[in-house]
Amino acid sequence: MSTIQRSESINAFFDDYVNSKTTLKQFVEQYDNALKSKIEKEEKADFHSTNSIIPLLTKFYFKKQFQEAYTHDIFRKIQQKTAKLDTIEKVV
Structure with a gap:
């Protein structure tokens, strides 16, 4: 910053x-x-x-860890930032 x-x-x-x-x-x-x-x-x-609980959008284990460790606001930001990974998982 x-x-x-x-x-x-x-x-x-x-x-x-x-x-x-x-x-x-x-x-x-x-x-x-x-x-x-x-x-x-x-x-x-x-x-x-x-x-x-905010539902997980993917099965990535690291997101489950974030979901358990952070507030909903922070977790939503993480889900937004990692949205491309979600697309990759669906393609593979």
Whole structure:
């Protein structure tokens, strides 16, 4: 990740919490709120991933390992990135 991408990512994270008129005290409070919100979203994603299953599109064992190890969001990205392998499996 480049420095610019990292900076944009951080800016996007804080967009809903701070602006150019935010005081230091407000910033600290909003920073705490932002972190709590992020943690809550991650916990919900973990809970959802633990209590439901996304079907495998292929029989590749490594995808089963990813399915068990990662949240649904990450696993969906893996399935998208490896879609060409799925096509190869169907041809072979």
